[in-house]
Amino acid sequence: MYKIGLTGGIGSGKSRVADLLAEWGAAVIDTDVIAHELTAPGGAAMEPIRQHFGPDVVAPTGALDRQAMRELVFDSPQARQQLESIIHPMIKSVVQQRAEEAQGCYLVVVVPLLVESGQWRNRLDRICVVDCDEATQIHRVHARSGLTEGIITRIMSAQATRRERLAVADDIVLNDAHTSVEQLVARTRSLHENWCKLARQAS
Numbered sequence: 001m002y003k004i005g006l007t008g009g010i011g012s013g014k015s016r017v018a019d020l021l022a023e024w025g026a027a028v029i030d031t032d033v034i035a036h037e038l039t040a041p042g043g044a045a046m047e048p049i050r051q052h053f054g055p056d057v058v059a060p061t062g063a064l065d066r067q068a069m070r071e072l073v074f075d076s077p078q079a080r081q082q083l084e085s086i087i088h089p090m091i092k093s094v095v096q097q098r099a100e101e102a103q104g105c106y107l108v109v110v111v112p113l114l115v116e117s118g119q120w121r122n123r124l125d126r127i128c129v130v131d132c133d134e135a136t137q138i139h140r141v142h143a144r145s146g147l148t149e150g151i152i153t154r155i156m157s158a159q160a161t162r163r164e165r166l167a168v169a170d171d172i173v174l175n176d177a178h179t180s181v182e183q184l185v186a187r188t189r190s191l192h193e194n195w196c197k198l199a200r201q202a203s
């Protein structure tokens with residue numbers, strides 16, 4: 001199946017773009033969603049996380065205490081690396097499994113850390129970056145989740161820069177502060193039509 005990697009910084013608009021593509025018939029696998037499943041009560045990542053980080057990062061329900069883990073890993077690159085070394089191989093294997101079963105005109109894999117990890121590129125036919133300026137990312141994430149500018153900035157510092165992402169993009173969806181939802185839909189639609197064509201040519 002023809003595979004598009006969809007990436008972008010926190011709050012850039014990846015989920016909105018992915019939702020549109022799914023509505024129009026693409027198969028979508030979102031690694032953020034898989035990370036949440038793996039850290040839900042009884043999720044496969046919870047026991048290794050508890051063993052490594054201790055009970056303070058586990059909520060009474062058995063799910064990951066996301067706030068505690070957020071504070072920990074976006075303050076310590078070493079802790080972040082440890083969390084990623086537990087969870088990223090699990091995410092990869094779930095993606096592989098779901099990709100085999102996926103049905104649609106092409107497959108979109110949403111990977112926030114596509115540029116950072118370097119391990120996704122050779123598994124994808126094309127990379128699409130949802131592009132947004134930093135001030136808008138902070139504004140959107142704050143409005144959505146109430147996180148402070150301090151923690152949002154720390155999360156952004158753990159991610160590739162806008163320039164680094166754009167450097168690997170085959171396609172770009174500009175979704176900055178000046179982009180209306182209608183413009184986002186139109187930009188995404190025109191890429192979707194091209195990807196349908198490329199997927200047909202490749203099959």
Ligand SMILES: CC(C)(COP(=O)(O)OP(=O)(O)OC[C@H]1O[C@@H](n2cnc3c(N)ncnc32)[C@H](O)[C@@H]1O)[C@@H](O)C(=O)NCCC(=O)NCCS
Binds near residue numbers: 113159
């Ligand atoms: C640290 C955690 C618990 C914080 O949870 P929280 O509910 O606040 O965030 P959520 O999971 O919804 O992610 C929101 C966004 O944060 C950013 N983000 C998540 N993990 C990371 C990371 N390791 N490095 C940089 N940015 C990250 C991404 O832009 C992501 O879209 C959580 O993000 C997590 O488990 N991260 C490790 C898994 C991972 O690397 N996920 C990215 C998918 S490849």
Ligand SMILES: Nc1ncnc2c1ncn2[C@@H]1O[C@H](COP(=O)(O)OP(=O)(O)OP(=O)(O)O)[C@@H](O)[C@H]1O
Binds near residue numbers: 184
């Ligand atoms: N063009 C836009 N106009 C107005 N609001 C927008 C626009 N694009 C995205 N948003 C809003 O900004 C927020 C972030 O968008 P979205 O969740 O799609 O980003 P994301 O890249 O998936 O974020 P994350 O990395 O945190 O998962 C959401 O509340 C979304 O509704």
